[in-house]
Amino acid sequence: MLAELTHRCPLGCPYCSNPLALDPRESELDTRTWARIFREAAALNVLQVHLSGGEPGARRDLVEITAAAHSSGLYTNLITSAIGITPATLARLADAGLDHVQISIQDSEPVSADHIAGYQGAFARKKELAAEVVRLKIPLTVNVVVHRANVERIGAMVEMAIRHGASRVEIAHVQYYGWALHNREALLPTAEQTARALQVVEELRRQHRGAIVIDAVVPDYYAHFPKPCVGGWGRRSLNVTPAGKVLPCHAAESIPGLEFWSVRDHSLADIWANSPAFNAFRGTAWMKEPCRSCARRDIDFGGCRCQAFAITGDARAADPVCHLSPHHDEVVALTTGQRDVPYSYRVNRKSRVKVPESHMR
Numbered sequence: 001m002l003a004e005l006t007h008r009c010p011l012g013c014p015y016c017s018n019p020l021a022l023d024p025r026e027s028e029l030d031t032r033t034w035a036r037i038f039r040e041a042a043a044l045n046v047l048q049v050h051l052s053g054g055e056p057g058a059r060r061d062l063v064e065i066t067a068a069a070h071s072s073g074l075y076t077n078l079i080t081s082a083i084g085i086t087p088a089t090l091a092r093l094a095d096a097g098l099d100h101v102q103i104s105i106q107d108s109e110p111v112s113a114d115h116i117a118g119y120q121g122a123f124a125r126k127k128e129l130a131a132e133v134v135r136l137k138i139p140l141t142v143n144v145v146v147h148r149a150n151v152e153r154i155g156a157m158v159e160m161a162i163r164h165g166a167s168r169v170e171i172a173h174v175q176y177y178g179w180a181l182h183n184r185e186a187l188l189p190t191a192e193q194t195a196r197a198l199q200v201v202e203e204l205r206r207q208h209r210g211a212i213v214i215d216a217v218v219p220d221y222y223a224h225f226p227k228p229c230v231g232g233w234g235r236r237s238l239n240v241t242p243a244g245k246v247l248p249c250h251a252a253e254s255i256p257g258l259e260f261w262s263v264r265d266h267s268l269a270d271i272w273a274n275s276p277a278f279n280a281f282r283g284t285a286w287m288k289e290p291c292r293s294c295a296r297r298d299i300d301f302g303g304c305r306c307q308a309f310a311i312t313g314d315a316r317a318a319d320p321v322c323h324l325s326p327h328h329d330e331v332v333a334l335t336t337g338q339r340d341v342p343y344s345y346r347v348n349r350k351s352r353v354k355v356p357e358s359h360m361r
């Protein structure tokens with residue numbers, strides 16, 4: 001379960017997967033409601049909760065929320081930008097039962113990293129928090145978000161993750177939902193960059209075998225087949241928004257016409273089994289050709305519904321990333337449509353950092 005505790009975040013990453021219409025602070029669920037959700041999730045056999053956002057450190061009750069998740073029997077993973085989590089807070093989180101921390105990094109070069117984050121000093125703060133996580137012996141994953149501005153430095157970012165003491169590094173090519181879809185022209189790497197990046201990852205895996213786990217996936221727009229998005233709609237994961245809506249995936253609100261139920265009105269079990277949004281694309285009955293008669297339909301479940309809608313305008317279409325999709329040419333055209341346009345930062349403000357032109361893309 002992904003628990004989006006808040007959409008508030010001091011950073012402004014142009015690839016943020018949060019929706020363009022962010023939930024305001026006043027709408028956020030309170031501590032007691034989160035505690036109930038965690039108990040209901042454990043009763044539904046949920047194993048892990050990712051405490052995410054926005055930046056979860058923006059919640060003053062993060063320690064209480066973490067303690068509630070832990071005491072419900074859930075494995076707790078804090079996904080943080082590192083801004084807003086002090087060493088003192090981290091120690092309290094560890095005492096509350098926090099099991100794992102994931103810190104995302106923007107680049108191996110400080111100026112570029114701060115430019116991408118839209119926050120001066122973010123690079124240094126991440127390094128400090130990573131050291132503190134390791135000192136407290138909490139397992140650390142470093143998440144490297146890859147796009148056109150940093151794709152040439154995957155090797156340097158993995159080296160950085162190893163220096164930070166991470167036991168796992170996740171190379172996450174940007175997925176084009178939310179703010180990332182809005183900034184797609186500025187973020188998409190070229191075909192040559194992507195091919196080279198895939199080779200670099202294989203070399204890194206060979207080089208660091210046994211020392212660090214490197215997880216990476218083929219970037220969506222350059223794949224032959226789509227990913228089995230969220231392991232299949234309504235099959236194994238759910239996402240609770242800051243205001244309490246329960247979604248089959250974090251981008252599901254981008255599909256018009258779906259009816260989402262809220263934890264304010266329904267139990268998690270009721271939402272999982274009966275809410276219209278969870279049942280909209282469960283199983284295979286909703287599929288159209290070519291997915292309906294495809295041998296892979298129970299492997300990738302037709303790919304991502306949000307991506308199908310974003311590119312074809314039809315959420316029931318095959319994910320156009322699939323080379324069998326009649327819309328695949330549109331994806332191919334997008335991969336040659338990169339332009340040097342400025343980032344639209346996640347919030348309506350200009351970048352707080354001054355960077356040389358050479359770092360702009």
Ligand code: SF4
Pocket residue numbers: 009010011012013015016017018053054055080081346
């Ligand atoms: S992607 Fe960036 S802006 Fe979005 S929540 Fe994470 S740190 Fe904040």
Ligand code: SF4
Pocket residue numbers: 225226290291292294295296297298300301302303318319322323324325
């Ligand atoms: S046609 Fe549909 S089910 Fe078959 S591989 Fe493509 S997306 Fe998957």
